[in-house]
Amino acid sequence: MKRSGGSPTVALNAKGIRMREEGVDILSFAAGEPDFDTPEAVKAAAIEAIRNNDTHYTSAAGTTALRRRIARKLREENGIEVSEDGIIVTPGAKPALFAAMMCFLEEGDECLVLTPAYPSYRSGILMAGASYVPVPLRFEDGFRVTREMLEEKVTERSKMLIVCNPCNPTGHVLTAQELRDIADFALAHDLLLIADEIYEKLLYDGRTHLSLGAVPEIRDRVITLNGLSKSAAMTGWRIGYSASDPALARVMLKLQQNSLNCTAAFTQTASIAAFDCAEETEAMRRSYLERRDLICDGLNAIPGVTCPRAEGAFYAFFRVDYRGMSAEELADHILEKAGVLVVPGTAFGEGGEGCIRMSFAADRASLEEAVRRLGQLFG
Ligand SMILES: Cc1ncc(COP(=O)(O)O)c(C=O)c1O
Incomplete structure (x- = not known):
């Protein structure tokens, strides 16, 4: 700390x-x-859920109904093949980020971060006891990342790479070439990848969102983070999730079981409606x-x-x-x-x-x- x-x-x-x-x-x-x-349909669903006494603990990973809906969304919209046992519902995306870092980083590990970046990445890495290794991108290049930039920073101790796409703060959206370079780099150096996709719905000028978790060769090493804070204007509801290989999810679930326990029951129920608020x-x-x-x-x-x-x-x-x-x-x-x-x-x-x-x-x-x-x- x-x-x-x-x-x-x-x-x-x-x-x-x-x-x-x-x-x-x-x-x-x-x-x-x-x-x-927040969209009216979500508010109405929350009020109904409270009236129905949807106010008890849920399973730590989240309700089956919500996890199934998230898995369907990821399959249909992102091309990410994940089953509901690879999904953990968290109170906002931030706890999912924190869980990934606490579970998979330790002293001696290095975690690469494309910068400029969301400041909580650095804090979380240091809280986990690992070393923060920035990969500085350049304003003049439109904050594009290349394989060479990544190779310059990697060492024997590199364990994880965090990528925010679209990026807060730069607004950069990964191209297919950048996605390919990141995927090849992660494979070559046996890295875990955190793909923070919380802004995926806010793209401009005809761009399309490309998910790292959809690249077949690396799907077992990508932890996708997302949530409803930005896409459905639900910051105060605290609904986020991680999607990964079930083996990774099982590790993160232990942390959730022993810390947060679960995300509020009626917000989980109401959140299902948010996935139909396109x-x-x-x-x-x-x-x-x-x-x-x-x-x-x-x-x-x-x-x-x-x-x-x-x-x-x-x-x-x-x-x-x-x-x-x-x-x-x-x-x-x-x-x-x-x-x-x-x-x-x-x-x-x-x-x-x-x-x-x-x-x-x-x-x-x-x-x-x-x-x-x-x-x-x-x-
Ligand atoms: C890049 C990025 N990731 C994660 C979060 C956290 O989102 P949440 O409010 O769902 O915890 C934010 C919020 O500002 C963000 O900008």
Whole structure:
């Protein structure tokens, strides 16, 4: 726990809260949270489940009905052949991530992470006692990964590789070539792969999602993580899952049995309805896309700002060339002078220097106002 440290953005968030308490008009784009409400069908199913007294423990892995529905989804939508005994339902995707790291990493192991990356990967690796090995991707290359970049970082002690696709924070979506390279690399070095696919439904410009767990040669070494937080705007419900070879699932299940026990019963029942909410998810995606273009067009018109169009997820990850400031200095300056709360790119590790992450899961008026303020600050 000592090695893992706290969240790098706590101080900045605290400063934003303090400024707001002092009456400053702060616009916040720091959180990774959909700004939509949960679909009505899911809410109705939850109320009915509570009325039906669906309020007891379930089996630790989750109800059979939900695990069957998840297995069907993975087969039909992702091409991942998994049976229900390879699935563990968890309270959000994060505990599934944590379980995979606690179960399969130990002191002496190295875990490779494509960076910039979701900060919990690094924390979890260090909590498990293993070493965090970043594979820094480059802004100039659109954060694409190559086999050479991976080979440069691998050692005899490498045990696992974590891949977030689509990526938080960069918005990069893996191409077929990258997927192939990662799969071949994992096979060549006998690595476990964590495929965090929580943003899979939020893809833009005609892209398709490719799952590592669907590559036949590596299916027994991929742990797919997903959940309903982003696709169905259900962050507070806490529903996620892991899908893997049953032999791996059995190990992770021991941790769940002895820690979380199970995910809340009525949320599991209600979640089944969320898998049939494709229309609502698609409406959210289209709305995010409009806002992505609003923010990118606005930011790119500001001198010194380069904002690539996110290929997926709901973050603008842009570079600001301003008085030689570092990412942290930039984020602080933006908060202090423009009242806009963002996340410095370095909070996501190596490769994030000079960059800022800003969620565009926010209302249009706030996004327009943020662009106006940043234009004044840097223009
Ligand atoms: C890349 C990534 N993985 C996992 C999670 C965790 O999701 P959940 O809220 O379902 O635990 C998040 C949430 O922000 C995320 O961005």
